[in-house]
Amino acid sequence: MKHLPKHLRPRWRYLAVGIETWPDAEIGRRAFQRALWYGAGNLLGDAGSADAGLKLLSFSFSGGAGEAVVRVRRGHVEEARATIGCVSAVDGEPVGIRVRGISGTVRACEERYMGRAAASSTQRDVAFEDADRSAVVRGDAYDVRTESGYVGAAAFDIE
Amino acid sequence: MYEAVHAYPDGDATVARQAMTAARYGYDGIVVRTRAALEPADGAGSEAIPTPPESDPDGIADECGIDVVDAVEVDADGPREASGAVGNHRSEHTVVCVVGGDDRLNRYAVEEPRVDVLVRPNAGPGGFNHVLAKAARDNGVHVEFDLGPVLGETGGNRVRALADLRKLREIVTYYDAPHVVSANAASHLELRAPREMVAVAEEAGFDPEWVREGLRAWGSIAERNRERLSGRFIEPGVRRGRYETER
Numbered sequence: 001m002k003h004l005p006k007h008l009r010p011r012w013r014y015l016a017v018g019i020e021t022w023p024d025a026e027i028g029r030r031a032f033q034r035a036l037w038y039g040a041g042n043l044l045g046d047a048g049s050a051d052a053g054l055k056l057l058s059f060s061f062s063g064g065a066g067e068a069v070v071r072v073r074r075g076h077v078e079e080a081r082a083t084i085g086c087v088s089a090v091d092g093e094p095v096g097i098r099v100r101g102i103s104g105t106v107r108a109c110e111e112r113y114m115g116r117a118a119a120s121s122t123q124r125d126v127a128f129e130d131a132d133r134s135a136v137v138r139g140d141a142y143d144v145r146t147e148s149g150y151v152g153a154a155a156f157d158i159e
Numbered sequence: 160m161y162e163a164v165h166a167y168p169d170g171d172a173t174v175a176r177q178a179m180t181a182a183r184y185g186y187d188g189i190v191v192r193t194r195a196a197l198e199p200a201d202g203a204g205s206e207a208i209p210t211p212p213e214s215d216p217d218g219i220a221d222e223c224g225i226d227v228v229d230a231v232e233v234d235a236d237g238p239r240e241a242s243g244a245v246g247n248h249r250s251e252h253t254v255v256c257v258v259g260g261d262d263r264l265n266r267y268a269v270e271e272p273r274v275d276v277l278v279r280p281n282a283g284p285g286g287f288n289h290v291l292a293k294a295a296r297d298n299g300v301h302v303e304f305d306l307g308p309v310l311g312e313t314g315g316n317r318v319r320a321l322a323d324l325r326k327l328r329e330i331v332t333y334y335d336a337p338h339v340v341s342a343n344a345a346s347h348l349e350l351r352a353p354r355e356m357v358a359v360a361e362e363a364g365f366d367p368e369w370v371r372e373g374l375r376a377w378g379s380i381a382e383r384n385r386e387r388l389s390g391r392f393i394e395p396g397v398r399r400g401r402y403e404t405e406r
Contacts, residue, residue: 020347022348082355085351085359099355142176149171152347152348156219
């Protein structure tokens, strides 16, 4: 189909989203897109969800941290922000999520907010609470494995 | 803006991790609701055993660059037990919260000026009404708006939480009772940045500025109580001056 004249094309905003999980979680692109759409449907209703759009353009995730670019219709950014804030779990894995920033073009969004400090994670034995435990280390973040699952700690707790 | 969080052993992230995440999200400070996670700021009663670094609020605050406030949540079965616990903790902790959720506990918390915050007033079978709102206003007890269920629950539970928040909001704003807003995060993954909190609350019908005020209120409670706990404070309006010497 012939593309629309410029004044009729929808205007978009691009949201850079940072994602954080426990180190053993695996979340995929499709699961995250589904979580966004369901979240929007539940919070904004079908009409509001259609208005906001919330299309996932790019997604990368590894070792408990990830980032994504989400496309939103201009003028619906606050609704989209609320939806993203309400994404508490993807595929049953709890996620920490935040909007790092908003841009008018994909390129500006990627240049300004993406791809920084995606420190690779390593396994290490640490002393936590007077016991030796294994931990997954990513930058200053230490996820310590205990009997009852992971505990989030920081470099400050370990030294 | 401040956020009030749970920390290990009550939650799944240590105080330092919560503080690190909150600093990245743009908060000015966190209030740690878990009594076992932090030593009291003044170091009272811990002369014999040095404070371990992971529970020293000032050390964590220096490391992460945001304020760390020691608080306590009193979760009692009834007003009598709650009253005893509040009396014990008031002089040791900067912020004292009482967990509501039961009609008698809600009533006790708002009628006790020593309590700073009534948290989770809607969590249990309890309710909130105009009598409690007036008492909260007169005694300066802040009522917490817990956005946790809105962020984390789905379906009927979330609808009920939203309905409760709306009712609470209508009562509290009508009587102009003080309020605080929090996500009640049990781990760093449940924490949300201030702008996300405001956006979610706005979708739920809150006024954005009112929500920001609720997030800032944690900070002003901490500031006021720190002054009261300091040696210079004698009673409201009276403080030890420059020329007073120690006797």
